[in-house]
Amino acid sequence: MLTIQSLSKRYNTGDKALTQVNIQIPKGQVVALIGPSGAGKSTLIRCVNRLVEPTEGQVFLGDTQITKLNTRQLRSARRRMGMIFQDYALIDRLSVMENVLSGYLGYTGFWRSFLRRYPQDVIVEAFRLLERVGLESFIDKRADELSGGQRQRVGIARALLQNPQILLVDEPTASLDPKTSRQIMRLIRELCAERQLSAIINIHDVHLAQQFADRIIGLRAGEVVFDGQPDALDTEMLTLIYGEEDWNPQIDADEEENAKHKAPDQMYMDSKAALV
Incomplete structure (x- = not known):
């Protein structure tokens, strides 16, 4: 379970990105974060794994208080939080397989990773994941030869190689066409169900959020203004989140x-x- 308590983020400029956010996400639940640009969605996801340091509040993953960990402890805790990035964050000159195996870096260390010295069972699991996301025939292709949807699938497989307890997903469909967007969201949903993974997905497409998430959280100006079931997101709630339209x-x-x-x-x- 992920628990976020009274989380706030204020930047050095004085701008507030998040204000007293309280969220609890049980095991296996897929949550979509929606809201206008600048609402704090990406900041919230990155505060969970402390890619952005919160100003106030606490984050717990199970019994572990993420916000109190030192650098070494945080590195270990991040193994349990798979991150999927909007811009894919792949190394273009490396192959699909090498990019997926980089997800094991938190376990094997830099030099073993640099020398491609991965345990055999990890390599087998990487093959299995690539087959699961539909890229078994692209193993040796360079990442820069892939389409956007294929690159996102590599990012998903890489995150899953960590064997995480939760997925933090930052705008996975932002650069994809509608059909590919649906495929990626369906894949994430299926994988979460198969592995009993929780997920927080920052997404701009309200329709996709309603279709594939168990729960929707709406942010506006860094505050939670909606937290409920997808079918509760009516015109009144959309206006509350996004403004008059x-x-x-x-x-x-x-x-x-x-x-x-x-x-x-x-x-x-x-x-x-x-x-x-």
Whole structure:
């Protein structure tokens, strides 16, 4: 379980990015963070693993208080938090397999990683993950030869190689077309279900958030203004989060899109349940 208590972030300029944020995320829950640009979504995710140092408050992952750890302890704790970046954060000159194996760096150390000395079971797991994300035929390709969706799949496999307890996902669909965006969000959702992983996903696409998240948290000016089920996100709540706008056309479009994809998605879930 991830617990965020009274978390605040104020920059040296005096600007407040987060104000008294309180969130609790149980094991296996997929949470979408939505809100306008500058609302504090990315800052919140990065405060969890202390890529950004919070000004006040506490973050717990299970019984571990992340905000009290020293540098060495934090390095160890970050193994339990898989990060998936908007810009993929791949090393272009390295192969797909080498980028995935870099996710084990927190366990093996820099020099063993630099010399490609990974345990055999880790290599086997990397192969298995690449197969799971649909990239088994791209193992030897350089990262800079991949499409955006393929690069994001490499980033997902790399994060999972850490064997994390939670995924921190920063705008995974920002640079992707609508079809690929759906595929990536569905993949993250499925992997979380398979591994009983929690996830916090910073995402701008409200429709994707409603379709693939168990819970939606809306931020505005660094404060939580909505925390609830996807179907509770009506015009009033959208206005509270984003400000005045005619949301009805968007909601109508979302309902039409949901109806279009409901049957295939439900068929997939039913077939998956039948195999269990």
